[in-house]
Amino acid sequence: MPTRDQADSGRPEQGAGRLEQWRAGWRVALRMARRDVRRHRGRSVLIAVMVGLPVLLLVAGSTLWYSNDLDVAERLPLQVGQTQGFLVGPRSEALRQGLDPNTSYTPEGLEPRPAEPVPGYGPGHEAAALGSLVGGRMDPVTATTGTVRLDGRAIQVSVLGVDGEVAGAVLAPRVTLETGRWPTRTDEVVVTPVGVATGLPTSGTFELIDDSGAGNVTQRTVTVVGTGQGFQTWGSTQVEPVEVITTPSVTAASVQWLVERSSPITWPEIEQLNRHGIGAYSRYVALHPQTAALFEGDGGPPDSNSALYAVGAATLGLLLLTSLLAGPAFAVSAARQRRTLALAASNGAARAQLRRSVLAQALVLGVLSSLLGAAVGITGGLLAAVVVGRFAPRYFFGPLEVPWAAIAVVVVAGVVSSVVAALVPSRGLGSLDIVSILRGQSVSAPLRRRVPVVGAMLAGIGVATVLFASFQYDTAYFFVFLGGVLLIVIGALLMVPLVLALGARLAHRLPLAGRMAAREAGRLRGRATPTVAAIMAGAAVLTTACIALQADTLRQAANYRPTVATGQALLNTPGGPVTTAELTAAIRRVEPSIQALDLQSLSGDDESGIALTAVPAGCTLAETIRVNDATVDSTSNIAVSADEPAPRCAALSTSGSLPGSALKAADLDQLTSVLTLTPRQRSAMADGALAMLDPDATRGLPRQTRWNTGVVDVDRLRPVDIQTTDGTVMLSRYRVTPTPNGAATVAQQEQDAVRLPVVRLEHDQWVRALVTWSGGVGGLITTRTAKDLHLTASPYATILRGDGPITVEQEQRIADVVAGISADATVQVERGFQRDDGLVIALAIGTIALVILVATLIATALGQAEAAPLLGTMAAVGATRGTRRALAGAQATYLGILGAVLGVLVGIAPGIAISRILTADYSGAGMDLSTVVIDIPWLQILLPVLLVPLVAGGLAWVSIRRAPTVTKRAT
Template identity: 50%
Template sequence: MAGANSTPRTSRFDQWRAGWRVSLRMARRDVRRHRGRSLLIVIMVGLPVLLLTAATTLWFTDDLDASERLPFQLGSSQGFVLEPQSTQLRQLLDPMSQTSWDGEPPASSPVPGLTKGDEKASLARLLGARLTEVTTTPATLRVGDHYQSGSVLGVELAHPEALAPRVSLEAGRWPTGPGEVLVTVQGLEHGLPASGTIGLGLLDPTGETPETAATVVGVGRGYDTQGSQYFQPTDLVTTPLTSDASQRQWLVDRGTPITWGEVERLNTYGIGVFSRYVAEHPETVTRQQEGEGGPSTTLLVVSVASLGLVLLTTLLAGPAFAVSAARQRRTLALAASNGATAGQLRRTVLAQALVLGVLSAVVGALLGVTGGVGAVAITRMVRPDLLYGPLQVPWAAVGLVAAAAIISSVVAAVIPSRGLGRLDVVSVLRGQSVSSPLRRRVPLVGVLVALAGAATVTWAAFTRPDYEFVLFLGGSVAIVVGSLLTVPLVLALVARTAHRLPLPVRMAAREAGRQRGRATPTVAAIMAGASALTVVCIGLEADTVRQARDHVPVVREGQAVIQGTTSPQRLPELARTVESSAPGVHTLVINDLVDYTQQQGAAMLAAMRPGCALPDVVPGPVGGDVATEPDTRCSTAASFARNFSGTSIQAVDLDQLTHFVGLTEEQRAAMSRGAVAVVDPLDVAQLPLPGPTGHLLRDIESLRPVTIDEDRGVATFALWRQRPGESDTTAPPRASDVRTLRLPVIHVPRDRWNRLVLIYNGSPAGIITTDSAIRLGLPVSPSGLIARADGGISTDLEARLGDAVIASQRDATFIVERGYQRDDTLALVVIFGVIGLIILVATLIATALSQTENAPLLGTLAAVGATKRTRRALAGSQALYLGMLGAVIGLLVGLAPGFGLARVVLTRVTEDGVPIQPENIPVPWLQILAPVLLVPLVAGALAWVSIRRAPVVVRRAT
């Protein structure tokens, strides 16, 4: 009976739960008691959550999935069918995607009763449905004197209510014929009027459709789609249009769906089908595309972003929890002296982190979702032409981000809580607080981990293994973790060598070395932002270099090219249009000496090479970027060699050439007598020889044309006429047909010669006048038109000349080559602004918390006579020192992942699959160093200003 009055023993789980319940209650009270410190932690943890959840909301709303696209593609119809083709189809879900046949596809079955021009009736009988014709036609739109390209959606409007939301009316009335149009919200954004009249010119293969006047009768929306993926808004909506360039389809309106079996049956008639039912039930599709893409990467992206959030938030929130643990040292020491275990002390700190983490995650997520919803609403009002789907808040992704923030808060508090197990109770109660001795193994392990991470990142960048992304991410995390373990050693080493520094900086360095437990999280928080900035800057610079490298200029930078699909014989007319619209602009019509009408008996001209027989005088493949020997020593320039850059002989008007290149009077006179103009051989002697494999010309300035052999300023040419029945231009002529010519040669400096390069015509090896070509009996075929201005072609002049050219020829374009230019400047500004804001906020908050912890020290200095200037210098030096140290370490930490990312971006892969590594990695030091140096200076200045008056010292134990 002795055990009847004994107290029942509680289980370990009950003790653990009771301990956490008490710790959480104390944490909630501590959060309310220290609102300022709690607010700072909420900002540190909640800011990344806010930004990520807002971006996620925008992303999911902007990204339309298949089910959200269907109403904009089909309205309320069951799908649409395309025009019948002459061969049978084997389409996939998308009618624009086909599986290949084993051999030639069989001819399609004839559609019963199908007649040209009356396809609708026969297709309606075949489908047993009411059809609505839809056309999409490219057009030139004129408003006043300004021309622009656009697209026109033509729709039968007998039942407009069934077309929404693919076609909808927002203001005004529906058009009743092709002379009336609706202007869409995209058209309004492109500068079209909401009322009045516009000029409408439909484009067709000839580009000669006359312009008609179209009256704007309303504002609406219209979308063009040809399959499941292609989906674009149009500029105008009207009734169906007829043009050779129009694409037609018919919406199917009936009560029964279009099944996959019916799609296969219609494919036998050569009819492509996009079915609503099949799109909603893709499992019914029996044919699958080879190499079909895997699942959506949305979850992967959100997961990676959440992992990054854990790492970033852990580093940002570290200083707050470190200072919080430091402020509670005395309270925790008293609890330890009264029997509290190390586990109970740790739970006290971790409970605060859990409470603040949950609060920060909830506040950040709610504000982020609210901000994302507000951004969507504002975007819809400011840019109604942008296509946003239904508002979609991805609560699963938001929950994942919030959970990551909570985990990061707890992880950030783990390190200071682990230090409580080695709490020196006596020293803390006496007011002495010094970091424990540095463990030599920890920095060594950190160095090894960082080196292993850098090696992993570098290896992944060079070899591109299967799990490249995972290895790259893991190596980057290892670099960060290893660097964090070495920060205490860096603080200690700098403190030992600080005797050469100025007094305030020396005191700051020694204080940080003495209080490493407090300084390390501050340095880590600043390091996080600086390393992220370094990686982003190097990656973007590499992307800019890659896109600039892959950019192929059409003409020399600053010049313009005039293009169109009509007959090349109209190029001289366009040249006169440009010159009359802007007298200061020089034009040049480039003529090929090839008969493109394929008539027999065309004359041919080729430069002779010493020691080479006439049959060997053929042009070899030439490129301008490989320093190898020519394909054959007898390769030369010829009138029929336009397929290879740097080998063709072309003809231009003498007056145009004189103004375009700047010929001297002597050179002009020589050209009028039949001379051939070539680039000065001394100017291109240092350039690589043309390569034998026809590499694509990318760098106009480094092109070296084929040399035309001269003897005392005269070159020998062979002239012959192709015999009837011979179609091969490279076939050697009969000796009896060849006439030998000796023509004078003039030299044009390379700087002016490169003005003649037109990328799709290549660089000429020689230029003669059109009069000389006619005298020699050579065919003259206009093939290109370029323009230049001595003072450069401004954007206003480009727009004016563009309107003049389009007015002369409907589908012509006037394009000025301005080199590669990024079109995502706004996005880059936002990215750099966010990263800079995170660095600045982390630095300021970490500095503020450190200054709060240093208040007793500043009070002691004031008590012994330190002036405000001295205390300001100390406060500013502490903020500047920690900020600069964290920025420098962050810069070093970000270099390895940045270099690895840049190497992946810049690596080129040949046609044989062989990777070509970049010779060097560009580093934008200015963009990296500016914020890295500026932010610590700003933090130091704010810390210096924050010291305003002498503190009141009531009592201090030390």
Template identity: 30%
Template sequence: MGGWRFALRIAARDVRRHKLRSALVLTLVALPVLLVCVGLILVRTSAYSTAENVDRHLGAADALVHDFGPEVGGVTQLPDPLDGGWTTLGDAMPAPRNQTAIQALLGQDARLVSLVQSNVSVRLGDRVLHFPVTETNLADPLTDGLFEVLEGRAPTGPHEVVVNEALAERGLGMGAEFEVPGIDEPATVVGVGRDPFSRLQEVAYGSAGSLVAPATTMEERYETPQQWLVERSEISWSEVKKLNAQGLVVASRAVLLDPPPTSEVDHPAPESFENQERAAILAMIAVMVLLEVALLAGPAFAVTARNHTRTLALVAASGGTPRQARRVILAGGLVLGGLAAVGGMLLSVPLAAALVPLAQRASWSWFGPFDVPWLLMLAVAGCGLLAAVTAAAVPAWLASRQDVVAALAGRRADPPPSRRSPLVGLVVLGVGVVGAAVGAARYANYGPLLMTASVVVVMIGMVMVVPVFVAASARLAGRLPLAGRFAARDAARHRTRTVPAVAAVAATVAGVVALGISVSSDEAESRATYSLQLPEGQAKVDWYPESLPGEEVRDRDEVLDEVRSAIEDTVPEVDVHEVRAFGAPGRGADNNWWEVRPSSGEEVLLNNSSSVFGSGLVVADDMRGVTGLDDGQLARADEALAEGRAVVLTDRGVLPGEVDVVETVWNDGEDERPGDSIKGLEALALEVDGSSNVEAVVPPVAVAAAGLADRVEVVGLRLEGDLDRDTEKLLGETVRGVDQAAEVYVERGYERSDEVVVILWVLAVAAALLMLAGTLTATFLSLADARPDLATLAAVGGPLRTRRHVAAAYALVISGLGAVLGAAVGFVPGIAVSRPVTTNTWAAPELQGPYLDVPWLMVLGVVVALPLLATSVMWLCTRSRLPMVARID
């Protein structure tokens, strides 16, 4: 009896004898292990190892060299520069060198293959596609791995290209031709294949001169970097740094596979704070899952310990030690936890393999080869085993402290509770609350780490104070009916069975309430900071055609006239108004922008505004389409416009009586210069809270008086009327029938996103499932443990429905106590997380937050509706007839 062998034999026999209880524990432990292992396999499969990633970038080459030229004063880079880990040391524009110069730097034994990357825009019917392209020689062995041709062949002649499946599905499949701006000959698709990076993003590869127009300026050279695939002997880190001094960024295969120590890197990448935050959150989730599993499985081990009461008492009476008694119960955790952990880990492999195709369809990039991270999965299995042993720890400890005489006499009750545990729990709970508050207040200084640790501390403190609430419920149950008194007092008598179940429900509810408050507060921030594009109930029609260089674009006035006529014919009940604004540049300029400023100075009038139609200076004689003003301000503004004065909006307290409307113009490559203007225009300044969709409204008479009527153009259409969903759909079809680039937008104010609704529903369903799991598990185990008492009730003539009422009362006690306690505790992390998440220093002072919104309906549902649901399910699932058995089994 001195070792674990006998305890493990008892545990194995107990697993075989009590199959239902054992299956319950196996499920509770194996399910999270299974799910986490499946997630690990999918994540590892979706990612690429270092060697696989090197092949995707370098193909079969020994290095990839990016030339910036000697004028930049050298470069500095990380050992892995593939994701932007480099910077030039000078301010000069890069001036790449030719192949001969690069080969002289790398050595005459080096063989180079050119690789040029850029982005192109291609006309496809009435659409313009934008996608990245690469020019290289795919027939060269050095490019093996850069692109896999599945149909057709690799490009061999001029203007031949291959495309990936995503681009082929858009209409550029085998044999298709398309024109690339800046290249005289069209590109011909001779193959379709797979790019190792992008699954849904369109990609094309071609021979030199087929996809990238020749660079004529230094800026264009910078946008189409010249790179070289290099075949030569191994390039060491010391040689990489020498080449950096010559203006070369070098991704060396040898360095990528065997990076140098940090001490040899001039500017090592600092550890990302986001990585630390992510690690802290993952650690918190892991601890919470362990705690939840241990709490859910705790009642099962409590019942196991109860069934072994007489056995352990006989062991103690025969000279056994408390340590040996504890081993019997802990061995049950080892056996069940080991079986569940190993089973969940092994089952995860075929399940993950079956889910890979589904996960691949939801990913933008291609997955790597199927990869099973056995070491990580063993760690997860170890956590599952730890959770099972933790669940058995408290029942084992209490079983080792039982009164031997009382146990042999058949008196069943837990030993009296410790008075210190609740006090310690309150202290721990207080420490967690303070930590969460400090973490929220100092979010930028390791606040997330402190907050996540505090959440775990709060949960542990909550578990420690649960016995107090269980005992209090028993004291308050004196006036309840028989079933309620029985359930509450039996729950208090058998705390080892009740406390884990109540704590599991409380932890679930606390997590749901915390996430609900966080999501709801984030939505409150979105609602408060939402900027109306138009007054609610109005709509606009925009026209922003996509065009390629050299293409003739339709006249805007012509298109908008056709759109207006189509709307008036199809939806006559909708009123259509033209929106006019200062438009295209004059004075022979290519570019321009208009602004309004006080005549007395350069102050900015409005911090937050949006140019709904591409211009913030609208020309109109009324304010019907302007947002951010109340009815009184709108009336004053209409009067000012009727008098020939402009209306300007401000959120900075600047209230000028006169303003200047000023144009700034410039040509590409030239400095800005003044354009046309209206000086000293009388104005009415109105203060707005938040933002507005315009900066100023100028009356047409003022524009005409300044001789700038020809500078005003129609920039869009504004619609008024009964714009319900059906009308919106009809309007969209109507305007797109005129031109595919025309779009309709109906302003309906802030609308809760479907994503938020889905999140709240997922939280509610998760809470319901976990609460039902914890409540039903503990209740059925309680009923099994209470069979002798229920048999006594049957023997003295108890009604048939007594067992059903007792079961429902058990469920109500467990779920009700857990829900109330969990909801109260959940406010702590919920409020703490909401503060930093909803604080925006970039917004206007009145919109910076923080915001707090408690989803009271969801909280009420979790605290009231879910316990009633659990009670109802328990009542329906329990047989009414009482067991007719002997008092002592």
């Protein structure tokens, strides 16, 4: 072993001796670190919380993610049970499928081929024909949707149809029976845990409205004969639990034929089935995708490492934040050991050994807190999966899985973040002033001028980098953006000591407590810098998030277009056994003030193909039909640009799809009550008049564009111009007949002309009848007039209007009564743009603000513990408790405000860059920046970042409750 003289002289040593000396140094440092952790439990717990809490959250989230994310082997039993796979179809065309049996592609330049017929396939013989084709037994599984009416409520359910008595064991675990027996008739059902969670009974009867698709709706009373579990699947990846299991539906549009046989379904056999228009999902091919000839674009099974990549990205992001948050604790820990380390240095300890003493504590605490956080996270994640599966079975989890690789990444990151947090304080031990420390004096080393200069340069380069990356289209620049953010943070950290020094010089205008706090922070920059950095990190994240959310909100608000007038509601009725009249009658019973307007689309009765259009001056009937009737020419209404003006021959038409061009019908009484028609207007419409917007009001509205599918603001929707003569309008009535291929319709010659009187509506009346999607309304007639014109009325939209704007309470009562009748019907009240994720945003901002508060409080508590001797001296010379409280509160508030202000400055550039990325338009041509919205919500930012330091200062003020114990000091 080399002597100390050899070590100090720097003479060369043997490699083994140097390694042994390094090991011995770390053994001593780790032993001292373990003892220090046990001696200072309070500080150790705070550091463990700072490091271990993010590890806990990430590990718990990873465990939940992996348990919820089923891989192919875990998903297959829920899709095919014990069978070899399932078939879908046949279709009329031959297929070229991928792994998903519902996918198909046609090579470029080739036309789809008609499917070869399946021998013997027909109604009632499907199973036999398909079984003969593949050489196995076919077990049908049908999937439909339905509505359960129970105790005045309407519950939407998914219904799975299986022949459980024949194939129950073979289909497990796709369907399993827990109690009772399998259904044997269509009026018997098995209820699953998901159904029970939605309110379905486990015994007795209830009413089930089953929609099998293609308009096949049946309503029956069913009896619960058992409980069990069932899953429906689409394609190769989607699996969801169902609420109800019954017998197979013969009218179901979705049928899967599960194949029972001993040999697997191979890819060549799938290609043969594709020739018959049959898609196949094979257990063997799913487990061995390399045997399939996949076409380009079929990605196959999802990347099994995607969750690991996401966890790694989140871990890297939190590593920096955790390092900054834990920095104050290690800075205070190093400060508390200054005297011990100075004594060690005076006895010959090298700088490396002094640094190891701090890094060893970080290593010990990092390992302990990361492992403890991982253990609690694993337990919490598994427990959460079990609890969620028990009380919310719709969010089902597969086999509980612990992602050891992802957890290892998180634990290593936790340990690294702990060591990184201690790295800066440990570097400061290299310039210990041994004499000053042994005398009880603790002053930071003189500020090196080049450090803040380098920091300013790095921050400037970082700002330029993130802004440059936000102008780039390629997603690879996201990494450039992250690099720029890192440069900004590092640059700001290097400038913190300069800010503290300048604050101490400029503090002479502050009150006594503030002046002392500022000068204390400037004198002890090594302790104050990590505290400011921790607060800065949280404030920067909050600032960036607020700016990005503000931009996204403003962009959504700018793009938002109300579909009906503000304060009115739109009743969406998907059809089925429940009619709109039933729903509106029920609404009137709970809210008598609500009036309904059922707008009707118009078409020829008895497939006569009659249509009406108002031919503008200078246009022929053929030109008008070509512009307005998309069924005649499907390309005529496709706009090149959203700003393109409407075509010259745009006109009012029963088939109009341009904005403000559609002729609609409604009941006269409803028009009278909703539009508040005058007696003269009502009388005219009863005599067959057409209601239109007064031309004087029309001229005050902006010209409409040609875009026929976009939604226009209801207050700015301008109907097409309607030419009137002596208070009447002439409509051309013509007939359209389908072409043999059904792809388009051809207009025949004009049959006759219809002249209708005109009722002019005020703009306030007009907007009450507008629904702006699908072109909106251009004119109104009564349903009686439509019948006289041999036109058939079909539901278009239902508008609800009250005496005033519909209130939230009224909306809730209306929604409750509608849900009690139909689970598919909804009510949407127009109140302008409203964010639907406000709660999530509030929770995110609140969480970040809480992190800032916790970091400030912990750093303040540790700083107060170190400042205890100073408070004792102040008490000894007569300082009152109020003075000591003022000093403690001023220290916490001062450091909190400095960190918050720096955090705001650091977060502005990334926030602006993210705003540009979120609000720009992307297309194949590149990046369109004309839609970019950049707005800094100063109130949202400044309230939390300034309020939190004040709260921390108040808590620090309260924490000083009694006089400290006064002891003899060295100075």
